[in-house]
Amino acid sequence: MKTVAIVTDSTAYLPNEMLSEYDISMIPLNVVFGNESFLEEKEIGVDDFFEKLRSENEFPKTSQPSIGSFIETYERLSKTHEEIITITLSSGISGTFQSAYSAGGMVEGADVHVFDSEISCMVQGFYVLEAARMAQEGYSSDRILERLNEMKSEGMHAYFLVNDLSNLHRGGRLNAAQLVVGNLLQIKPVLTFVDKQIVPYEKIRTRKKALNKILSLFDESAKDGAPIKATVIYANNKEEALKLKSELEEKYSNVEIILSYFGPVIATHLGEGSLGLGWYRT
Ligand code: MYR
Structure with missing residues (x-):
């Protein structure tokens, strides 16, 4: 049984190769054009997005992942890991942190910790990559979270x-x-x-x-x-x-x-x- 699994949301925009190399699970947010909702990075990539943006009259909206999508991932990971650390984009701009946190309370079999990056994009990705590297090296969740907080407080x-x-x-x-x-x-x-x-x-x-x-x-x-x-x-x-x-x-x-x-x-x-x-x- 591995100790710590790392989960993040799509807005870190980590390339697929990094996700697989570091064994990171990614939960996509949604971009919504009219009545059509797309999981970013899975159902719509950035080039198609800009193309669609130019051809649609209505401006798109975005939404956080469902609690269910976090639960599904946590349940899968809890079969092979004792603990899960989820790193999300800032809770001040998205409800993703809240979805990840609520889902954590509904899953048995693994302890879920949710870390608010208070930022987004590849800068959030820096936290994710550090956590994933440490998880691969066998560090405990306490030590990983301590390091993430240290990165945050150092700037x-x-x-x-x-x-x-x-x-x-x-x-x-x-x-x-x-x-x-x-x-x-x-x-x-x-x-x-x-x-x-x-x-x-x-x-x-x-x-x-x-x-x-x-x-x-x-x-x-x-x-x-x-x-x-x-x-x-x-x-x-x-x-x-x-x-x-x-x-x-x-x-x-x-x-x-x-x-x-x-x-x-x-x-x-x-x-x-x-x-x-x-x-x-x-
Ligand atoms: C949602 O609908 O839950 C997602 C909302 C995302 C808001 C994004 C606002 C811009 C963030 C810019 C980050 C720049 C980091 C370098």
Whole structure:
């Protein structure tokens, strides 16, 4: 019997090869066009999503996985594992954490622990990969959770920018009481997570200045040469992301960067042309 199984949701956007290499179970969220609901990464990939986005009149919505989908996975894993750690996107922007947690209380045979990443995308993926590596090495769930909390308290950084703030506003995921709605289209703020929610870090008027701000925040963390794991995340703008990745790799020999993407659910809220940079000191 193995000790700890690792589960995450689709918004970490971990490639299938990583999911199988590290034996990670992935529960998809839903993207909904009109009456049609799709499990992202299983029934709709990111290229089909953007194509559909352009051809549909109605804007898509998203929803958390059902409690049932977590129960099914927990029941399967409890046949081979004593404990399960589920790592979800931030509970401040999605009910996924709650679904995972409620399901945990309904399953017998394995103890379920749910960890709120308080973030999303490949930055959430960093927690998942660390947990999965430790599980493979035979660490206990207590030790894995301790390490995840340590990563959180030492600083998991994510800054991102969008071309059009109205997507985030429409989906109700922007905590920006201080932004006047009429201003939304004129600014390109640097966005980040504070207390599990998305907030504008700084109000900036051009994308170029916003990106420079993110790069200076990154430099603060990276310039002393400490080892850093980072991710550049894009939505339909891979060229821009690749360029940023190689510029960072050239400038910092201490930084290891994973290229990742905003998949259908997150891209519903951020829109095309969004760009993110996430990192932590290892
Ligand atoms: C749901 O319907 O439960 C999912 C809601 C997802 C909201 C996503 C908001 C944008 C998150 C951006 C994360 C950027 C991390 C670098």
